[in-house]
Amino acid sequence: MNAGSPAHQKKTSLFSLWRSPVAAATGSPKAISSSSSPNHSSSCCRGLNNCEILNATVVSQSHQLSPRHKQQLEELEIELEKQKELRGLYKMRMQRTQDYLRYCLEIAQEKGFLNSILNNCDDIEEDTIKPSIPPPPLSNHSDLSTVVDQAMSNGWYIETREIELQEKIGQGSTAEIYRGIWRGLDVAVKCISPEFFESNENGISYFAQEVETLSRQRHRFVLHLMGACLDPPNHGWIVTEFMTTTLKEWMHGSGKRKKERTVDLPPLPERLKRALEISQALQYLHEHKPVIIHRDLKPSNIFLDDAFHVRVADFGHARFLTDGQMALTGETGTYVYMAPEVIRCEPYNEKCDVYSFGVILNELITGDHPYIETDYGPSRIALEVADGNLRPAIAEHQNDQLLEELNELIQISWDEHPANRPSFPTVTRRLRAIQESLTNYEL
Template sequence: MSRQPPKSIPLAANMSSPGQPNTATIAALKTRSSRTKFCGAFGDCMTKPTIASSPPRQSNSRLELQVEELHKEVKKEKELKSMYKIRLERTQDYLKYCLQVAQDNGFLNHIINKKDNPQESSPTSSSAIVQASTNPQTPPNVQQNTNLLALIEQAKLNGWYIDPHEIELHKKVAQGSTAEIYKATWRGLEVAVKCIFPDFFRLNDCGVSFFAQEVETLSRQRHTYVLRLMGACLDPPNHGWVVTEFMNMTLKDWLHGPGKRRKERVTPLPPFEERLAKALEIAQGMQYLHEHKPMIIHRDLKPSNIFMDDAFHVRVADFGHARFLSDEEKAFTGETGTYVYMAPEVIRSEPYDEKCDVFSFGIILNELLTGNYPYIETDYGPSKIALQVGEGKIRPALPEHEDNIEDLIQLIQLSWDEDPEYRPSFGTITRGLTMIYDRFINAP
């Protein structure tokens, strides 16, 4: 079988001038070029991400964080709902109890008769009781000082009235929900200035009274371990300023290091004797406040409200929630302070006295001994902690049991006892801590 000769290309198609590509060659090159471009583009499609591809990992991480935050918010809302439901039930029970007491003592009929006969002008015993319960009497010397004009007169008379023009504000060192704190200079002295937000006075009917009470409380203090008032600018809303000695550190920073709450320590734990010394100084400052006439209860005692000077001695500070109490008087304001350090009777909105500060001190003393934040061993948020404490179910984990600190552990447990009557006074706490501290210092 003979092979067929290849077909010849027509002469006309194969003819070209010397050195120039012929027409067939040009057509072939164009076809090859278009195929190359298509393949290149197809290769790009295979390797380069398109709009329909999955989002970058960074975006996924951001979304996961947002979802996690939303889960935390939902959990917090559920805890708050449970807590407020229980508080409402307790309030209803308390009102039923009050109604029963009124009925048993004959007050209820007087109240009903008073309502049915509005023209009756003579005050009944029941109306006097109702008025006394809704408007508790304040000691006379406190009553006049809560008036801003009287406070200004007192400040000028005693030399601690400060004109705002005398203050040179420097850098902001802290900020809270109602005020900013600045490092400042006053008459050549380095001071701290707590500048209350103007909106606090504009939006709060009792803002001026709260401000005047804090300044009045500070103006009475003369103790080594209580923050000293240098003066005040008494011109709210723009110049409601409290001027105190300047402190660089809080007990929280000293014990845990700067920054937010963490499970892991970021600084070495201070020596045991130093931590015990801080507890003793806090107790001495609180004993002074509780033995003041009239008594001063702090109501928001916590490490971030305890400052330290350059020699690392403490100053009990922030009297924004403080209150004067006369003998045998009870306070009834509810949820005053910070949940983690708050006494159960305050959480439950029950009447309370100075023993609520003792409870807070017990939490702080345990924190000083363990070096851990309260309830850090749980995953509870502040609302869940408050709910559990109010029901008497939890307390922070105690220190590792050691023979040489048994008396300290007992003091902690007494201080945060569910029943305020069993909690010791700060006088008793101070004496006990002094003996324990001396024992450790003099130990061989």
């Protein structure tokens, strides 16, 4: 599917929530790949050299298996499909790396200094070779001691004994989130796992960056930092205002992704309000000096207060960029919401957040999880997005001017070329205008 070509897009109705099946052209029925590695095949397929043989055997003998064994085999098929997708993703990365290196060599030859490098390389001593440009720091303030000094000076340094941890309310890949009580106030406590610091040499810098980034924010729609326990690895805790609902839960209910809706879809005006508040929060971050790019914008990282106002949260992947600077740190974020240039490991700037917002805005308008109309896994989605062939299904506007304007904003926000994507000030203005037009909009 191509976002720029409405004729080729699967479309869903805004109000009927109709979902079209996946066209045959977008993929073929899943099958176990026969190109799995030998070791994997031998361990998972019980000595069979070809996974397709196993698949045929399973089909012919499935009626003889117990339900538990059938479930195990289904899980095996899913795992093999994931491995196939990952191999394709790695192959794509390798091909893009080779293309980029070839391009660099062509430029070097064109500029006339390739021969100079080749002719003089023998004269260069090993101990004199130094990188011409040092790698950029994680942020402007990634040193923990500096953050500790700031916290003590400004009154937001929290001793561990001041926090009374209550029940766990969330679980991430690097942290657990608890409800806590601090000075009589309900707070959320993000406890970074000690293993994260022990296994990641830059763990403390990332932690310091997240705390320092949050400490700078003074915006209604950005999560408010109450303080932090700055004693990793055992007490790397970030204490924020307490909220129980995410945008994802507000839209889809709790639990995993489902094709069928289990909760009522909030009214369109309310969904547009949430979109405008997210845009305002990102406008604030992008107009910060230096620019703050979030890099992991998704509904589960956006919280709602008791009045359902937005709080953009989780700055663990955030990055500072000076004017004109580009980031190049490999894929960062979540595949479903990740910009194609980030997936391709190309230089990127704050426009990667605009792409993520476009996916979220479409999710708010359609009420559907991105790519729920397909059976693709995250790796397959990444491959198709990186090639520019896939975007989420948009709502069918049915000659509705307001919905048509929203679709145009969505599609330009997730445009393949970052330069074509609007800035958040532009997004905010357009959403305000659309919201004002809702006064006369009949649902």
